[in-house]
Amino acid sequence: MKKVLITLFSIFFISMIACNQGEKTPEYSDILHQRILTIDTHCDTPLRMADTTWDVGARHEPGLRGSGKVDLPRMKEGGLDVEFFAAFVAQRERTPENNQEALEKADKLIRSIKDMCIKYSEKIQLGLSPDDAYEHEKQGLLTAFIGIENGFAIGQDISNIHRYYDMGARYITLCHTKNNDICDSSNDSTEHGGLSDFGAEVVQEMNRIGMIVDVSHISDEAFFDVLETTTAPVIASHSSVRAICDNVRNLSDDMLKALAENGGVIQICIYTEYVKKPKPNPEREQALAALREKYGPWEDVKDPEIKKQYRNEYYDIREKYPVEKATVADVVDHIDHVVELIGIDHVGIGTDFDGGGGVIGCDDVSEMSNITRELVRRGYSDKDIEKIWGGNFMRVFREVRGHKAANL
Ligand SMILES: [Zn+2]
Numbered sequence: 001m002k003k004v005l006i007t008l009f010s011i012f013f014i015s016m017i018a019c020n021q022g023e024k025t026p027e028y029s030d031i032l033h034q035r036i037l038t039i040d041t042h043c044d045t046p047l048r049m050a051d052t053t054w055d056v057g058a059r060h061e062p063g064l065r066g067s068g069k070v071d072l073p074r075m076k077e078g079g080l081d082v083e084f085f086a087a088f089v090a091q092r093e094r095t096p097e098n099n100q101e102a103l104e105k106a107d108k109l110i111r112s113i114k115d116m117c118i119k120y121s122e123k124i125q126l127g128l129s130p131d132d133a134y135e136h137e138k139q140g141l142l143t144a145f146i147g148i149e150n151g152f153a154i155g156q157d158i159s160n161i162h163r164y165y166d167m168g169a170r171y172i173t174l175c176h177t178k179n180n181d182i183c184d185s186s187n188d189s190t191e192h193g194g195l196s197d198f199g200a201e202v203v204q205e206m207n208r209i210g211m212i213v214d215v216s217h218i219s220d221e222a223f224f225d226v227l228e229t230t231t232a233p234v235i236a237s238h239s240s241v242r243a244i245c246d247n248v249r250n251l252s253d254d255m256l257k258a259l260a261e262n263g264g265v266i267q268i269c270i271y272t273e274y275v276k277k278p279k280p281n282p283e284r285e286q287a288l289a290a291l292r293e294k295y296g297p298w299e300d301v302k303d304p305e306i307k308k309q310y311r312n313e314y315y316d317i318r319e320k321y322p323v324e325k326a327t328v329a330d331v332v333d334h335i336d337h338v339v340e341l342i343g344i345d346h347v348g349i350g351t352d353f354d355g356g357g358g359v360i361g362c363d364d365v366s367e368m369s370n371i372t373r374e375l376v377r378r379g380y381s382d383k384d385i386e387k388i389w390g391g392n393f394m395r396v397f398r399e400v401r402g403h404k405a406a407n408l
Contacts, residue, residue: 026373030079032382033372037137039082039390040368041171041267041348042147042216042238044355045070046085050112051307057120062364065315069353069364072116072123075142078368082133082142082390084237085113087169088149088355090299091178091185099155106153110167113146126168129401130394147214147237150176151183151202158198161205170397171212173237174199174222183222186248194221195229203229210404212397215239216249216269216350223255232403233263233396238350238357240274241266241334247274253341260342263399265392267350268334271357275326275334284321291317328361332374335388344384348393 048054048068059074060067075083087109089102117126127133127143136143146169154160154172161172174180174195177187182199184192195203203226206213213234215223226234236259242250251259251266259266272278295301295310338347351357353365361370375385 024376029373029376030369032376032385033079033369033389036382036386037082037134037390037394038080038368039084039133039348039393040080040353040365041084041235041350041393042086042149042269042355043070043083043351043353043357043365044086044088044149045083045353046087046109046112048354049085049116050109056116057123062366065312067364069351069358071365072120072142074364074366075124077366078364080142080365080368081137082127082145083365084145084147084171084350085116086147086149086173086355087113087153088176089153090297091150091152091176091180092299094152094181096155099152102150102152103155103160106148106164107167110146110164110169113144114168117144128168128170130397133390133394145170147171147173149173149214150180150217151199152176152180154202156181156198158201158205161202161211162209165209165211169211171214171235171237172202172206173214173216174202174218174226176217183225184219185217186219187217188219190219190221192222194219195225200225200229207231207400207403208405209408210401212400215264220252220255223251224258227258227262230262232400233265234259235264235393235396236266236350238269238271238352238355239266240269240271241337244334244337245273245275245277247277249274256338256342256346260346263396265346265348265396266338267348267393268331268338269350269352269357270326270331270359270362271352271355272323272326272359273356275359276324276330278323281321281323284317284323287317287321288314325363326359328359328370328374331359331362331371332378335375336378339384344387345392345395347388348390349388 049056056071087106089105092098124142127145133143148169151174174182175185179185179188179191182202183195214237216236216239240250242252301307
């Protein structure tokens with residue numbers, strides 16, 4: 001009798017395991033992916049939306065030239081509920097004229113995001129708070145949040161921060177690939193030695209009005225200065241892990257530990273170069289350098305015809321000398337590292353689509369569910385995956401709003 005019971009128990013136990021394993025199929029992952037709120041904290045798609053006749057409401061075939069990485073039909077396909085559309089301004093010489101131009105450029109990009117929300121209001125709506133995104137999801141709507149990439153857009157006028165907040169922007173990335181009046185960039189030489197005095201005022205003002213400080217792109221010194229200055233948690237909207245891919249744009253383990261102490265979150269960037277150290281590709285580098293020499297900085301080219309030519313030649317070079325792309329598994333290695341180092345509460349995803357983001361298996365927004373599949377495959381619980389896909393970011397978003405000065 002005992003033997004029979006043991007046998008029966010074994011069968012029951014084994015079938016339980018089999019059942020559990022059976023549950024975690026790709027189909028299981030896809031259902032989970034649809035059920036949870038998914039947020040990408042950075043894409044540069046507004047550059048397409050504002051500059052060309054490109055229609056964000058139409059489906060573009062993935063992988064084709066000019067398709068871009070994000071449009072509304074593909075957001076639906078990829079089960080991405082919330083996108084932070086960045087109003088990006090390239091860093092130029094810091095003159096009053098250029099400051100003014102940067103402000104106008106940011107305004108134009110913000111307008112393009114709002115226009116999308118008006119034109120396609122039955123599909124996507126503007127979000128101003130975390131609750132908006134959850135509410136929209138319930139109604140089957142996508143959410144567009146606005147971020148500003150590069151504090152150059154505020155020039156030297158602190159009041160512009162509130163102005164952008166009133167226009168709907170919810171984070172500002174303090175700088176881009178060059179130093180500005182706020183801080184040093186990770187890709188530039190030392191100028192302020194971190195955050196400038198003006199930069200400290202910027203961080204304090206952002207805390208005061210409840211706007212998220214984004215530390216992606218800033219130098220290591222500036223990063224630590226920001227953490228000393230801010231009274232609210234911060235985000236790195238699109239950055240990866242330096243211990244895995246040694247790139248100045250990525251966060252070191254010391255930075256990650258400090259970020260955890262601050263209560264902030266790193267949103268892993270799926271830009272190949274930040275995910276996996278590329279093999280040397282001198283022909284490609286030379287060809288790209290020659291292209292830059294021929295046309296000058298991309299942002300300075302105004303003629304649409306020349307811009308088109310520039311873009312085509314750029315794509316030619318990319319196709320002729322391709323880089324070996326990182327994969328979804330490589331991306332999830334970065335998530336694993338953060339989780340092992342500082343826990344599950346400080347990591348999310350920020351693709352940088354249309355700003356260079358895209359890896360094998362997640363090369364555009366329609367493939368976002370593959371990240372969930374890989375997380376499930378590696379044994380992350382549903383709850384953990386929900387945190388990675390937006391729960392962690394939303395916690396920070398709420399805390400930042402909670403820090404808002406009482407008189408606002
Ligand atoms: Zn960027």
